[in-house]
Amino acid sequence: MTARDRVNILLVDDQPARLLSYEAILAPLEQNLVRASSGVEALQKLLREEFAVILLDVSMPEMDGFETAAMIHQHPRFERTPIIFVTGHNITDLDALRGYELGAVDYVYVPIVPEILRGKVSVLVELHLKRQELVRANRELEQANAQLALANTTLQAEKTRELEQLNAVLEQANAGLAEANRTLAAEVAERLRAEEALRHTHEQLREADRQKDEFLAMLAHELRNPLAPIHSAVELMGVKEIDDPEIRWCRDVIERQTEQLHRLVDDLLDVSRITQGKIKLQSAPLEVAAVISRALETTRPLIDARRHQIAVSAPEDPIWIEGDRTRLTQVVGNLLNNAAKYTPEGGQIRLTVELAGPDALVLIRVADSGTGISGEMLPKCSSCSRRSTAPSTRPRAASASAWRWSAAWSSCTAARSPPTARGPAGAASSPSSCRCCAGRPPPSRPRQPRRPRPRAPRPARCSWSTTTSTPPSAWPACSR
Structure with missing residues (x-):
């Protein structure tokens, strides 16, 4: 046991021989043994130090053990300090009751049995150590509670602040979402209008395409009318003999170009194949x-x-x-x-x-x-x-x-x-x-x-x- 773990035991007796015997009996406990030869000296010792147990002789001159015990327990610091009375003669039950009322926890009779005294003091010392440990634990618990309360207050304030910030952000997000919903609704409505306009335009284009096909078919039919007599005239020219080579060449040119124009007119009759590039070769x-x-x-x-x-x-x-x-x-x-x-x-x-x-x-x-x-x-x-659109000296692009x-x-x-x-x-x-x-x-x-x-x-x-x-x-x- 270290010196820091030792406790003080106050030995009070007016006879030095008994004090010496107390020290010899309690020495195996390895505690601090403090002597006092009178009640007054014991009170002085108590004012300077703290004691785990007091071994107090009942019969002392000037101030006996009962008076000393009464004065000790009147002080708030020592009202819980255990006292063991030592007496050399048998006491009455009234005296024992008086001692217990004054704060005594036990009695030891002379001649003292070392084992009994050591056992009683050892129990009280252990109780004192447990009490000190409990006090320290209570003090640490109070400090921990104080720190926890401070941390809880700080955390609560921080959480409150974060909650306010989150609420503000959430309000902004809700406002933005509402605006986005309004914009989306407007865009959806605009898209519906655009789709309707596109559908209407598509119908108009289909109608225009149909009219175009009809026009091309009519145009091809009308172009056949002048081509037929031209072709017939060329055929008649081919039957007759022409001596002028230039006129024969002109006839051949007209014939070939008429055939090509006839082919082009035939292509106009099939507009769908023209638009799809499927003209038959x-x-x-x-x-x-x-x-x-x-x-x-x-x-x-x-x-x-x-x-x-x-x-x-x-x-x-x-x-x-x-x-x-x-x-x-x-x-x-x-x-x-x-x-x-x-x-x-x-x-x-x-x-x-x-x-x-x-x-x-x-x-x-x-x-x-x-x-x-x-x-x-x-x-x-x-x-x-x-x-x-490149720069050019040509008259037209x-x-x-x-x-x-x-x-x-x-x-x-x-x-x-x-x-x-x-x-x-x-x-x-x-x-x-x-x-x-x-x-x-x-x-x-x-x-x-x-x-x-x-x-x-x-x-x-x-x-x-x-x-x-x-x-x-x-x-x-x-x-x-």
Whole structure:
């Protein structure tokens, strides 16, 4: 037991021998033993120190044990201090009762039995230690309660503050949600109105489309009326012999263009197939030179009027393909017409025919010496009304209708116009399913003339030369 854990035991007796015997008996308890030879000295000791147990002799001069015990317990500090009376003679029951009333907890008789005295004092010391431990525990509990109360108050205040903030945020969120609900309701109403307007517009468009189909059908029917006598007149002209070669050439041109116009009128009768790009191709063996010649016939007046120079380059051997003569003629004619119309007067146009790729596809290129089409405009060339907005010295901006019709009539059409190139370049190739036979017509379907009659030389047909007034390096490159 450490010195800090020891308690004080007050030994009060007027006989030093007894005090010595008390010390010898209580020494094994290893507590602080304090002597007092009188009641007055005992009171003085009590004022300076705290004692766990008081061993008090009943018979002492001046102030006996009962008087000393009475004075001790009158003080508030010592009213609970246990007292063991030591007496050398038997006392009456009244004296014992008086001692208990004064705060005595037990009596010890002389001669003292060491074990009994040690046992009683040991119990009281242990009780004192437990009482001190309980006091300390109560004090710590009070401190903990105080800290808990403070923490609870702080926490309550913090929770109250957080709750107020959350309530404020919730009110703002509710206000925002209400506003969002109002906005959503307005948007839903607006969307319903827009859907209704869209439905109405769709119905109007369907009605307009129906009227357009009716108009085109009526137009095609009306166009058949003047075409019939023209066709009959051409047939009559074919029966009679005409000596003038130029008149015969004019008759042939009228006949071919009448046939092509008749085909176009037939296409107008099926508007749904036109809008879906499902016009049926009438494939037949044909020579590429004939397609180029017919396309040049349609565009020659415009080329001559604008004083353009046109150069045509093609292989020496005839190239036969299987395709739609009218559509291919229209594709090439549209490209030539676009180049002639939007190239400044006195410009240069080049048409090139070549075999490309391992499948010997026929590639027809048309290029001019104009300002060209910017790279940004190329994806928009399929629009029927799209025009280039690039700065140009041309009298009019170039139209993209030729590109659009070419894409519609040809199953494989491509265009490229580099930003540095002079003038747009168009390229049209025969469909991948077409057969190409260089130098001879396909054996399966040989070309047969419609009726045997002498044909006059065609002035509109250009020679297949490679010479041109502009070096080939100056022409823009085109590819599929």
